[in-house]
Amino acid sequence: xxxxxxxxxxxxxxxxxxxxxxxxxxxxxxxxxxxxxxxxxxxxxxxxxxxxxxxxxxxxxxxxxxxxxxxxxxxxxxxxxxxxxxxxxxxxxxxxxxxxxxxxxxxxxxxxxxxxxxxxxxxxxxxxxxxxxxxxxxxxxxxxxxxxxxxxxxxxxxxxxxxxxxxxxxxxxxxxxxxxxxxxxxxxxxxxxxxxxxxxxxxxxxxxxxxxxxxxxxxxxxxxxxxxxxxxxxxxxxxxxxxxxxxxxxxxxxxxxxxxxxxxxxxxxxxxxxxxxxxxxxxxxxxxxxxxxxxxxxxxxxxxxxxxxxxxxxxxxxxxxxxxxxxxxxxxxxxxxxxxxxxxx
Numbered sequence: 001x002x003x004x005x006x007x008x009x010x011x012x013x014x015x016x017x018x019x020x021x022x023x024x025x026x027x028x029x030x031x032x033x034x035x036x037x038x039x040x041x042x043x044x045x046x047x048x049x050x051x052x053x054x055x056x057x058x059x060x061x062x063x064x065x066x067x068x069x070x071x072x073x074x075x076x077x078x079x080x081x082x083x084x085x086x087x088x089x090x091x092x093x094x095x096x097x098x099x100x101x102x103x104x105x106x107x108x109x110x111x112x113x114x115x116x117x118x119x120x121x122x123x124x125x126x127x128x129x130x131x132x133x134x135x136x137x138x139x140x141x142x143x144x145x146x147x148x149x150x151x152x153x154x155x156x157x158x159x160x161x162x163x164x165x166x167x168x169x170x171x172x173x174x175x176x177x178x179x180x181x182x183x184x185x186x187x188x189x190x191x192x193x194x195x196x197x198x199x200x201x202x203x204x205x206x207x208x209x210x211x212x213x214x215x216x217x218x219x220x221x222x223x224x225x226x227x228x229x230x231x232x233x234x235x236x237x238x239x240x241x242x243x244x245x246x247x248x249x250x251x252x253x254x255x256x257x258x259x260x261x262x263x264x265x266x267x268x269x270x271x272x273x274x275x276x277x278x279x280x281x282x283x284x285x286x287x288x289x290x291x292x293x294x295x296x297x298x299x300x301x302x303x304x305x306x307x308x309x310x311x312x313x314x315x316x317x318x319x320x321x322x323x324x325x326x327x328x329x330x331x332x333x334x335x336x337x338x339x340x341x342x343x344x345x
Contacts, residue, residue, distance in 0.1 A: 231310060260325055
């Protein structure tokens with residue numbers, strides 16, 4: 001009876017009010033759930049960042065690059081003393097270790113058992129990492145010993161005749177780095193031109209065979225003068241195994257590139273190198289440039305042509321790196337990379 005007397009429109013209004021109240025309550029519940037979910041996501045992101053940071057610090061100390069090993073198997077008379085001097089000057093402020101590799105009797109290659117020991121020692125000597133090793137030693141491929149994380153190899157090459165002439169006079173007059181040290185050929189005052197004219201053994205063009213075997217490695221064929229396979233192997237190693245090979249004539253650019261791509265070791269290197277008066281730490285005394293006829297005679301030798309081919313190959317490779325980094329186009333300068341479409345979610 002009551003429903004019959006109650007106006008129908010009031011029933012509809014009552015139902016509408018109930019529905020409105022329910023929807024408002026539901027919206028409030030959804031908003032609260034959204035806020036809770038958002039807070040949970042934000043906290044999860046913070047936790048992930050914190051855990052990642054803690055993990056890196058626990059595993060790597062000051063950063064993810066603290067277990068890096070760099071090997072500079074330095075070729076004699078390529079400005080290696082000046083460059084290594086820079087490395088020693090930076091080691092304390094950049095917090096890495098520098099170690100000189102001293103092989104008995106100044107030998108450039110290791111016996112097989114010493115190769116194995118050397119590779120394993122450098123790879124597993126964690127307390128000394130990050131580490132920069134340098135020495136007059138041929139390239140050694142760590143991969144053949146099963147080493148998973150191989151060192152970063154770097155080197156400097158020099159125009160072969162300039163390096164050869166510099167070494168000739170160095171053996172006679174020394175340099176300004178240790179001016180009082182008596183060198184092997186002290187007292188021999190013949191110029192390089194005179195040495196070539198009389199055919200003296202220590203200015204034989206075959207003695208230029210050095211930069212090729214240094215990049216070629218420990219294979220006996222690398223040290224066979226004039227071996228064409230050794231030249232090709234040196235090129236392959238430069239492309240495949242060397243982090244960076246620069247040239248003496250562009251040493252400043254070599255340092256600048258290293259600071260850009262390997263700041264863990266070379267932060268502040270470029271400015272320091274330019275202004276610390278050590279960019280030419282070792283200069284050969286009383287060096288005379290050879291006469292044009294001497295240069296022409298040297299350039300007729302097979303060894304000079306092969307060594308020069310490696311130098312030009314390295315120079316072209318270095319310039320390609322330099323163009324994309326120091327003289328970068330807007331496209332290269334603004335290049336970035338990212339990760340996306342990561343699965344599973």
